[in-house]
Amino acid sequence: xxxxxxxxxxxxxxxVVLCVSGRLDASNSGVFExxxxxxxxxGEHRFVIDFxxxxxxxxxxxxxxxxxxxxxxxxxxxxxxSGLEGQIEEVFAVVGFDSIFKTYRTADEAxxxxxxxxxxx
Amino acid sequence: MSAQLTLxxxxxxxxIEGVSRLVEAFGEQHGLPARVVFxxxxxxxxxxxxxxxxxxxxxxxxxxxVRLSLDGHTLHVEVEDDGRxxxxxxxxxxxxxxxxxxxxxxxxxxxxxxxxxxxxxxxRQEGKNVFGMSRxxxxxxxxxxxx
Numbered sequence: 001x002x003x004x005x006x007x008x009x010x011x012x013x014x015x016v017v018l019c020v021s022g023r024l025d026a027s028n029s030g031v032f033e034x035x036x037x038x039x040x041x042x043g044e045h046r047f048v049i050d051f052x053x054x055x056x057x058x059x060x061x062x063x064x065x066x067x068x069x070x071x072x073x074x075x076x077x078x079x080x081x082s083g084l085e086g087q088i089e090e091v092f093a094v095v096g097f098d099s100i101f102k103t104y105r106t107a108d109e110a111x112x113x114x115x116x117x118x119x120x121x
Numbered sequence: 122m123s124a125q126l127t128l129x130x131x132x133x134x135x136x137i138e139g140v141s142r143l144v145e146a147f148g149e150q151h152g153l154p155a156r157v158v159f160x161x162x163x164x165x166x167x168x169x170x171x172x173x174x175x176x177x178x179x180x181x182x183x184x185x186x187v188r189l190s191l192d193g194h195t196l197h198v199e200v201e202d203d204g205r206x207x208x209x210x211x212x213x214x215x216x217x218x219x220x221x222x223x224x225x226x227x228x229x230x231x232x233x234x235x236x237x238x239x240x241x242x243x244x245r246q247e248g249k250n251v252f253g254m255s256r257x258x259x260x261x262x263x264x265x266x267x268x
Contacts, residue, residue: 002138025137025166025170026134026137026166026170026174027134027135027137027138056159056162056163058163058166058167058170058230058233059167059170059229059230059232059233060170060230062229063226063227063229066221066224066225066226066229067226069221070221070222070224070226073220073221073222087155087156087159087160091163091233094233094236094237095217095229095232095233096217096218099218100220100221100224
């Protein structure tokens with residue numbers, strides 16, 4: 001059996017860190033969409049999404065990121081990504097997401113960069 | 122090297138995972154690079170998701186057939202469905218440049234298919250959509266990324 005899709009959430013200061021593991025495809029991206037858009041609707045606006053334990057992403061998962069980023073652009077919020085590796089990193093590059101999402105090696109580095117960025121405070 | 126695999130699924134998104142497992146097994150059996158298997162599974166996922174999500178109006182169960190064939194260093198894939206006529210090659214490319222506000226939300230799936238696979242071909246035959254794609258399995262050049 002493949003690992004089921006799992007999303008864990010914690011907060012560091014004003015930054016919400018979501019760690020997504022398993023797969024983000026058409027069958028299970030709905031959970032990710034509800035979680036992320038729900039947090040945005042609740043007023044959160046700074047996100048680190050860590051994909052270090054993600055095995056697979058299709059356009060269904062990519063779509064959620066674009067929708068969330070569009071909503072956040074209106075509230076001067078942002079999503080940054082961490083843990084992109086191998087094939088998944090390549091998928092992000094193919095669709096040109098490397099130009100709309102800042103990426104960091106680890107979630108800790110992403111949070112630190114968020115906190116140090118005066119424009120984001 | 123020559124090998125073939127034909128598999129069928131019904132029009133449910135949950136069936137795609139089974140397809141990807143069989144494709145992985147086919148890849149292992151024939152020593153295909155992990156990157157090729159990943160790209161093939163992603164392209165197949167996108168094509169099958171489109172068919173299952175938008176191809177049928179009647180709520181009934183339909184069979185979709187996937188044929189893989191390995192011919193030397195080229196892998197050919199054909200997907201056949203009896204849904205409404207749909208030519209994926211007629212879909213416009215999404216807008217991927219500029220700030221996020223101007224980006225397309227849809228269209229990423231077929232865009233990925235175009236980038237990951239080559240030799241895309243569509244025909245309507247005997248009331249069915251037949252979509253073909255291929256992929257080199259060896260000496261894969263580094264892909265050009267959009268800037």
